[in-house]
Amino acid sequence: MFDSVLVANRGEIAVRVIRALRAFGIRSVAVYSDADADAPHVRLADEAVRIGPAAARESYLSIERVVEAALATGAQAVHPGYGFLAENADFARACDKAGLVFIGPPAEAIEAMGDKIRAKLTASAAGVPVVPGRTEPGMTDDDLAAAAEEIGFPVLLKPSAGGGGKGMRLVREAAALREAIESARREARGSFGDDALLVERFVSNPRHIEIQVLADAHGNAVHLGERECSLQRRHQKIIEEAPSPLLSPQAREAMGRAAVDAAKSVGYRGAGTVEFIVDGETGDYFFMEMNTRLQVEHPVTELVTGVDLVEWQLRVAAGQPLAFSSVDITGHAVEARVYAEDPTRGFLPTGGTVLALREPTDVRVDSALRVGLTVGSDYDPMLAKVIAHGATREEALRRLDAALGRTVLLGVTTNIPFLRALLSDVDVRAGALDTGLVERKLDGLVEHGVPDEVLAAAALERQLALGGDDPWDQPGGWRVGEHAWARWRVDGVDVRVRGEEVVVGDGEPMRLRAALRDGDLVVGTRRYAMARDGDVLWLGTGGRSWALAETERWDIASRARAEAAAGPVTSPMPGTVLLVRAALGEPVTAGQALFVVEAMKMEHTVTAPVDGVLAEVNVRAGQQVALDQTLAVVVPHEE
Structure with missing residues (x-):
């Protein structure tokens, strides 16, 4: 076994691997960018090396800098985690050339399965059924358009590299194809x-099921059962x-x-996952791709x-060599991914600083969170995974x-309330899943606005915080014999x-008693x-969180924004402006694409709110922007 291993990743997977190394008594080496200088994986490792600035291409995606860090620290092997360089054949070869063991499959297997086009051809040659489509290398835009017409809509555009x-783009009609190709590329x-x-046929009522495999260098290979991954948003589990x-x-x-x-068929070695799309009506299954790495959802297996x-x-x-040729499956396990994203805004990434954190202790939690951690827009928005096991x-x-309900994460808007709503859905409970379920039911799974009880709690907290002990100082309007509002x-x-007595807006009066206990606010x-x-x-509370502004200054600013909502064009998320299209x-006309903003590997097109003239353009391509930053102003024609 190795004495020292470098972990070429960040976040919760780096923490997961470092803990495994510690259990083996293996010295761990972390790498970090400037954005992660004080991250949990850096603190946990035995040694940590800076490999560059926040931009992934200059740090976590730099083969040269990662290999240099491994050699400088005396590491014998490199664990890539998932994402970044985990499925990069050049990285595997660079490790081998430097005398480092790459903890993953051979570079040839990564190339064969990492390229979706080659993977489908390889799987088909091995007798594995594949989804009908066109998989020729080097297809032009015209080739893709012709293939889509031949296959018939709807079709799925997929990048040959990565996952x-x-x-990935679902295209339902020919009119949307060219723009989808441009955006996907x-x-x-x-x-x-x-x-x-x-491009491949879009399977109706599809279920996404993957098989975990392990293979050694001695010709042994075994599968460890399947994982159901049909609950997705934006093609992401x-x-x-x-x-x-x-x-x-x-x-x-x-x-x-x-x-x-x-x-x-590709001489695989190590842990990998073969993904299938299953027709929910016929039960027919088709090979989609093979992930030549550890998967995010590996804990349920x-x-x-x-x-x-x-x-x-x-x-x-x-x-x-592998010590077993089969496995027994005991009970059931379910994993939920906690993302820094806002389901009420189309799952756009969020950010902020973790102000308070409580994670459940009676289930498995794979996390790289801590109080004071800044969640930015440089990397994938996944923060943690909560995994529960049961007999059924x-x-x-x-x-x-229940574990998600006990989770507290303040300072960053997350998808935890959405996850709880999804887990309670009648079809999810019944196991009647497909990859379109979330999209169909989204409106019923997302809570808009702030409940009156929460607004009341915020006002009561202010009253408790500012009241003091002297009744004459109470902001509740105390007078002899009565209270004023x-x-x-x-x-x-x-x-x-x-x-x-509390009244929110024009609502009915509520009777609520408030108190502070151990730093928490108890209302009713x-x-x-x-x-x-x-x-x-x-x-x-209950896995949900709200950020509530309480000052008149904020109210005036919000009212001004609301009154001018037709004109300003704002960024829906913190990120980078990729394109300026006007x-x-x-x-411009209402709905016309004006900007493309990218954050955490996700693109979002910002459109004109009304017909009019572009009176201001405040950003340029490549510029970093904040959430709700004004990108431009459209003046309606009548003005």
């Missing part, structure tokens, strides 16, 4: 350095489980054999099989929901308080975690 939903080029695309509620034992064995055959996949990555890389699927779902402006809403029967960020009060003084 994770980056650069640009995002693929930015994420993977390769803009080659393929959000909740995964093992085993799938769909597969029979016979189907599991057939797909497992196909996965092992696909792995053996570990919990139901008892196999530590990182441990076996290390053992296989050290030359040890129902028990696992119940335990996961105290008026608060919470997040633009008028809240009146008189004793235990509900307990809120609290944190402050300047004039903003963060409250959190010039100063140019006439």
Whole structure:
């Protein structure tokens, strides 16, 4: 076994691998960019090396700097985690050339399966069924358009390199095809350095099921059952489980054999995942791709099989043979990915500083969070994973929901409330899943606005904080023999308080008693975690959180923004302006694309709110922008 291993990644996967190394007694070396100088994985490792600025291309994606760090620290091997360089054949070769063991498959296997076009051809040659489509290398835009017409809409555009939903576009009609190709190529080029695309039939009512495989250098390969990954948004998984509620034992064995055959066809070594798309109506399954690395959702497989996949990555890389030829599946496991994103704004990335944090202790949590951590727009928005195991699927779902309800994360808007709503959905509970479920049910899964009870709690907290001990100082308007109304402006809403009576806006009076206990705010029967960020009060309960502005200054600013909402064009997320598609003084129409903003490997097109003239353009391509920053101003024609 190795004495020292460098972990070429960041975030929760770096923490996960470093902890596995510590369990083995192996010295760990972390790498970090300027954005991660004080990150948890840096603190946890035995040694840490700076490899560049925040931009991933100059740090985590720099093969030269990662290899130099490994050699300088005396590491014998490199674990790539997932993402970044994990599926980069050049990186695997560079490690080998430098005398370092790459903890992953051979470079030839990465090339064969990392390129989706080659992967489909290889799998098909091995007898594994593939999705109908066109997979020729080097297809031009015209080739893709012709292939889409031949296959018939809807079709799926997919980047040949990489995965994770980056650069993937669902196209339902010919009119949208050319713009989708342009956007897919640009995002693929930015994420993977390769803009080659393929096109394939979009399977109706699809389920996304993947098979975990392990293979050693001695010709042994085994599958460890499947994971159901059908609950997705933007082609990115959000909740995964093992085993799938769909597969029979016979189907599991057939797909497992196909996965092992696909792995053996490229001389695979280490941990990998073969992904299938399954027709929910017929049960037919088709090979999609092979991920030549550890998957984000690997913990659910570990919990139901008892196999530590990182441990076996290390053992296989050290030359040890597999110690088993099959596994037993016990119980059920479900994982939820916690993202820095806002489901009410189309899952756009968010950011901020972690002000308060409480993570559940009775389930597995893979996390790289800490109080004081700044969540920026440089990297993927996933913050943590919460994973629950139970004797039955129902028990696992119940335990996961309860664990998310006990999670407190203030300072950064996350998808935790959305995850809880999704776990409670009747079809999810019944196991009637498909990859379009989230999109169909999104409106019912997202909570808009702030509940009156929360606005009332914020006003009561202000009253408690400013009241003091002298009744004459009480902001509740205390007078001899009576209380007068105290008026608060919470997040633009008028809240009146008189004793235990609270009225929010024009609503009915509520009777609420408030108190502070161990730093939390208790209002009635509900307990809120609290944190402050300047004039903003963060409250959190039941896995939900709200950022509430309380000052008149904020109210005036919000009102001014609301009154001028038709004109300003603002950024929907913190990120980088990729494209500016209109010039100063140019006439524009409502819905016309004006800018493309990218953050955390996700693109968003910003459009004109009204017909008019572009009176201001305040940004240029390549410029960093903040959430809600004004990019331009459109003056309506009548003005």
